[in-house]
Amino acid sequence: MENKPRMISGTQLVFLLLISRLFTLFTFVPRARTAASGSTALLCIPLAGAAVGILLIPFLLLLRRSQTDLLSCAFQLGSGYGLVVSLLFGVFCIYMAAFTTSHFSFFMASAVYPNSTPWAFLLLLTLAAGYAASLGLEAFSRMSVWVFSLLLLLLLLFVCALLPEVNPVYLTSPLLDGLPAVGKGIFYTAVNHAEAAALILLLPRARRAGGRVAAGWLVLTILVYELLSFLTLTVLGDYAKTRLFPLHTLSSLAQLSGFGRLDLLHIALWIFAAFLRLTVYLYCAAVCLRRIFPSAAFGRSCACCAAVSGIWSLATAQGMQFWNRISEQVWVVAAPFLLLVAAVPLVTLLLTSLGRNSAGKGRIK
């Protein structure tokens, strides 16, 4: 057999990134969140999705031209540039992994197991995700299909259970706070699409055309976000702003006669989402690490990334002050996003094009 990595289907990647993105919605803490809320959010979500799509264009052009991944392109331009790009992506992925673990363990320790400390959740989640990442992209991307089925089931039950509770009176004009608020909301929501960085690393492994996968991911994310935001807004109204985890509150309210409360299903989906998200980022971080140390065994790279992420989140999970401070500093979130999703692919594209042009001219001469 050939020693080349196996490809995954575009649909699997869409599901994987969708579930990973949904985690942010699950951990939506109104007081800490700087993104748009209320009816404005309903308008900002699709516009932010479109903005992310535009930001991804340089990367998609690069992918079409070079037929290889961004890190390989960067290394072709120079080993120094390649190392810097790999390091940037690697650090970002570990940061996102630590963010995911901390937020998840905070949710578990505050909403599901109120009398426990977060470190046990953190440890178990990091162990499980590190193991899954070491199994390879195929394993957890296939798993995303099952989790997506669970998500569909939950959405269906949510809609069935909450439809009678929907109160349109909570819907106000999205432009009520003015256009600057909408613009701010779009910006905040867009820079929270951290999965775009994972998309850049994983898209070359998908069989389907890159543009379609990216579009599919953004459209599906917008649809699910819109639906869940609409339900939260119209069922909970202003009460949502007082809750730590509005979606969890919503699931506790959702009751179907035959099924009882839906929070069991919701917690299960949340754990699945956290697991998949952490696995995605640990995998991506391990991929970057292997680009920096090509002789490293993949399993050990995953273990190393999981250990770093685990220590980071262990140091910051208690009290969440670190993460809350970061959430308040918009540019701390926005700068890495814009750098990795827009700037690096754009610079790489330009350098690659310039390199090709000069090589072409050289040949003519």
Next chain:
Amino acid sequence: MKITDIFQRRPAVPNSAYQPPQPDTGLDRKLAPTLQQRLADLREMVGNTGDLIVNELTVCGIDCAVVMCEGMVATAVFAELFAEPLTALRLDQPTPEKLLGWVRHQSLLAPDQKEFQTYGDLTRFIMSGFVVLLAEGVEPGLAFGIQGYDGRSVSEPAGESNERGSREGFIEKLRPNLALVRRRFKSADLTFEMVNFGVKSRTDGALVYLRGAVSPELLEEVRRRLSQVKIDVVLESGYLQPFLDAKPLSIFSGVGYTERPDTLCAKVSEGRIGLLVDGTPYALVVPYLFNEHFQSFDDYAHRPYFATFIRWLKYAAFLFSFLLPGLYVGLGSFHPELLPKNLLLKLAQSESVTPLPLMFEALLIFFIYEIMREAGLRMPKSVGHAVSIVGALVIGDAAVTAGLIGAPMVLLVAMTAISSFVVPSLYEPITLLRFGFILIGGVAGLFGIVLALCAVLANLCAVNPLGVPATSPAAPFSLYAMRDVLFRVGWKTLSQEDLRVQGLTGSDLKGADVDGE
């Protein structure tokens, strides 16, 4: 030591107590020119073993020897078809060449007749029950297949019974097994490729595949993997399974097995490869998908709606069998508020009198159950019934009456135990997972159970038997192939297009099995 060295794989440290199997030397040696030398060499090679029969005789004035293994030849057939014509033979001006010509072209001493040149083949034929004729001046040895050792006759497969299909199952002897398959599949494309395993045991085996349906890459890969088998003794096909499994440490295997010839025929027609090994009444099947554990031969004999219902029942039973005890322990210990009120009251009432926490109660009772199952399996049938009675009394009545175990737990064990036998081929992973889920449910509650489920799912999804995803056609999704997974459509639809494993979405027979970056 460099910092990057910690990422490197360490080379295996050799252990002087264990040595890799060494092939017998001298097996490739050519037969000696004289008959007496050949017989002396043979006796030396087999250590003058007691079951070696050497009859020296003269045929038309030429010194010959008939060599066989005691108890492995059909004596009546030997006397009638072999000994009688040979002793009655009269050749005009006999020479060794004429004798060889007569055996080759003018006689039929056995339906299966072979020539060989080496001592390796000589011993292999004798040990396989062939009658060997060695003659002075005749260079090749002659082997005649008139085996007649005792063995179990074809009977109903014990582990894969069915309602409407055939009652024939594989037996321990290889040749009758091949005939069982051939009888059902009269296609000229059906091929039995004879193979040999075990450096010392040299156990016979046969690869079964359908030319035209099987992928050449798949066949080549199976041959390559089997050629890497360096075991001294192969007594069972299970010895070979790890060599065919891409991830031997995975909970789930990508290699299936069946004791039904009709099932093997069905698998082979879908481009899979079967492996029959002498001495094993099971055929290994590669690649084997996870959903195939839930298919049975009856599914295709029943009406589609009923087959679909049964299949869903099996999926539910599988989930029950490993998840239910852990979920019960997890919910009961950490999240009782998630249970319906009436159920919670009943459970609390029965558990209030038991001294052990739910997790230990569940572990204890399942541990006892596994002991009883193992005892019932290994003991003589007559004693096995006694074990069942004692078990039923101990677990079902005495433990509950004594207040050691709650009645709901007994009900749970009964349900789980029965459910686990609905999909017998998954019994091994089910048992291990059940204990694992009870432990994690008792320690970490629902969080632990879902997280463990994530790890198990990832483990399952990572299985790629020979480049075909084990979770296919569900993930990667293939709508057309789902016609025989979640539901079983009618034969009119099924017969419209044949399924080929290599054609399933995500199949990449040329790709690497182990996913890295």
